[in-house]
Amino acid sequence: MSAKRLGTTLSYKELAMRVHLVNPSHLSFGMAVITPRWLYVLAGATPRSFGDPWITDETLAPFDFSQIEPGDIVGIGIHTGNALRGYEVGRMARKHGAHVVFGGIHATLFPDEALELGGAHAVVKGDGDLIWAIVLADCVNGAPKRIYEGGKVQGADLLPARWDLLPRESYMWASVQTIRGCPKHCSFCSVWRTDGQQPRPRTSDAVIREIVELRRMGFRFIALADDNFYPVTLEDLATAERRKDRQRLDELHAMRDERFELMAQLAKLPKDMVFYTQITMEAAEDDAFLAAMQKANIKGALVGVESVTAEGLKSIYKNFNVSGAALVSRLQAFRNYGIYVLGSFIFGLPTDKPETFEATSALAQEAGVTFAQFVMLTPFPGTLDFVSWEKSMAQDDTRIDGIPLTRHWLIPQAVRPKVYIAHPEMSADEIRQRTQAVWDTFYSFRLVWARSRCVKSLRARLAFVLISKLYRQMYANTGIATDSARHTRSARRARWLAKAARRLFVATPIPELQMPAGLHEHADPKRLAVRVVT
Numbered sequence: 236m237s238a239k240r241l242g243t244t245l246s247y248k249e250l251a252m253r254v255h256l257v258n259p260s261h262l263s264f265g266m267a268v269i270t271p272r273w274l275y276v277l278a279g280a281t282p283r284s285f286g287d288p289w290i291t292d293e294t295l296a297p298f299d300f301s302q303i304e305p306g307d308i309v310g311i312g313i314h315t316g317n318a319l320r321g322y323e324v325g326r327m328a329r330k331h332g333a334h335v336v337f338g339g340i341h342a343t344l345f346p347d348e349a350l351e352l353g354g355a356h357a358v359v360k361g362d363g364d365l366i367w368a369i370v371l372a373d374c375v376n377g378a379p380k381r382i383y384e385g386g387k388v389q390g391a392d393l394l395p396a397r398w399d400l401l402p403r404e405s406y407m408w409a410s411v412q413t414i415r416g417c418p419k420h421c422s423f424c425s426v427w428r429t430d431g432q433q434p435r436p437r438t439s440d441a442v443i444r445e446i447v448e449l450r451r452m453g454f455r456f457i458a459l460a461d462d463n464f465y466p467v468t469l470e471d472l473a474t475a476e477r478r479k480d481r482q483r484l485d486e487l488h489a490m491r492d493e494r495f496e497l498m499a500q501l502a503k504l505p506k507d508m509v510f511y512t513q514i515t516m517e518a519a520e521d522d523a524f525l526a527a528m529q530k531a532n533i534k535g536a537l538v539g540v541e542s543v544t545a546e547g548l549k550s551i552y553k554n555f556n557v558s559g560a561a562l563v564s565r566l567q568a569f570r571n572y573g574i575y576v577l578g579s580f581i582f583g584l585p586t587d588k589p590e591t592f593e594a595t596s597a598l599a600q601e602a603g604v605t606f607a608q609f610v611m612l613t614p615f616p617g618t619l620d621f622v623s624w625e626k627s628m629a630q631d632d633t634r635i636d637g638i639p640l641t642r643h644w645l646i647p648q649a650v651r652p653k654v655y656i657a658h659p660e661m662s663a664d665e666i667r668q669r670t671q672a673v674w675d676t677f678y679s680f681r682l683v684w685a686r687s688r689c690v691k692s693l694r695a696r697l698a699f700v701l702i703s704k705l706y707r708q709m710y711a712n713t714g715i716a717t718d719s720a721r722h723t724r725s726a727r728r729a730r731w732l733a734k735a736a737r738r739l740f741v742a743t744p745i746p747e748l749q750m751p752a753g754l755h756e757h758a759d760p761k762r763l764a765v766r767v768v769t
């Protein structure tokens with residue numbers, strides 16, 4: 236099948252079929268912090284002959300099923316957290332006569348579930364960038380396959396997003412991906428198993444083109460939504476050196492050079508731009524890398540600290556992190572280069588004790604972590620933790636609403652437990668309450684105001700307070716609380732805060748902004764055509 240055929244022989248039918256893309260969510264806030272990138276990438280992968288896809292991000296507003304015409308195609312992307320709502324959307328869309336196609340990490344892991352429970356006609360496993368046009372063509376021909384293998388698309392072929400379709404007044408930050416995959420193998424994480432351990436960087440030209448487009452629209456805060464922005468550590472280089480593995484060393488250097496090249500390009504963009512990314516803590520030892528990040532205006536990084544104890548880190552295969560005083564100094568190293576850390580911590584590890592909560596809270600403050608998230612250990616599908624937990628649950632016949640615990644994402648939100656892995660010392664409720672208390676302390680007004688000194692103007696401090704409170708309302712109260720009144724209150728507060736906060740993040744659009752010297756406005760069109768040839 237070729238791009239030419241897609242564009243000519245199918246266009247009549249294509250015109251009659253509308254493509255809908257839905258990001259499911261059981262909570263709508265009317266405003267979101269970060270753009271759900273996949274929606275706009277898949278819009279970019281939709282051949283123009285279908286017209287512009289109709290995009291619904293349910294974190295803004297619920298999907299309006301009345302807009303579906305029989306024969307339309309509804310694409311739904313799910314991760315484990317929103318799978319249940321995704322299945323509801325899928326079944327309803329099918330009832331309205333649509334072709335229903337699922338994709339995303341969860342559908343990749345459980346394609347049969349989407350087919351059985353989500354009303355799916357088809358499921359795309361892996362990356363949708365290249366296969367989506369083929370799926371659409373099969374729907375047009377009335378013969379979608381049950382399963383499509385999208386595979387792991389090489390970085391140079393990952394598609395840019397259709398930002399021209401974005402309702403820009405609904406988001407505070409835009410998101411651009413620069414690399415996919417992560418070479419680590421943390422036991423609680425599925426990224427290395429679904430996106431692969433071989434990092435796949437996009438070309439810096441493709442990344443910069445998207446960022447310029449976003450700045451033209453008025454976005455100056457951009458999340459570099461990568462699995463791991465730092466794919467080559469100094470330790471990786473030293474190991475290859477010790478083994479005298481010339482080929483590996485060359486590969487590593489090429490990837491590292493590519494990161495520096497990207498950061499050099501970012502540094503040429505308007506100075507009011509602020510980037511934020513996700514990175515492993517090892518970067519703290521790499522002064523050259525941190526200095527390049529600083530020049531590139533990368534001012535924030537999510538760092539997976541996970542545990543403040545050595546035993547905790549060992550239990551999740553994250554020995555490459557450090558603990559105690561060394562951890563404090565590593566986290567502070569980011570600050571020395573003007574990079575503010577969002578520390579991510581996990582509670583409920585078998586090695587945790589009641590005093591671990593207090594110790595974590597104290598360490599986060601001592602290390603000068605600017606934002607923090609405290610999540611409870613959850614066995615997410617696709618992770619090593621899930622595999623061993625599922626095995627350990629073989630004899631457990633606990634059911635909630637008829638659903639076994641090992642399929643916890645199918646349990647209705649209102650009755651879904653918050654802790655799954657039995658702890659040797661603490662009850663599930665104790666872990667939940669202690670976790671909530673750490674959120675409460677970290678985001679108390681006194682501490683947030685003190686942390687807001689990291690920015691200078693009053694306006695910036697106000698933005699800092701608002702975004703801190705918003706973050707806590709969206710992620711702590713709605714995720715950990717068990718009573719529905721608290722959920723509703725939190726969602727209401729989050730909506731209000733989001734509206735107020737957005738005004739502080741947007742910038743005046745610069746439609747006349749030029750691409751950096753030497754960069755063409757558009758990618759080579761011949762190359763784009765080749766992408767949909769199978």
Ligand code: SF4
Binds near residue numbers: 539
């Ligand atoms: S947690 Fe982070 S470092 Fe670990 S595998 Fe996942 S993406 Fe990589």
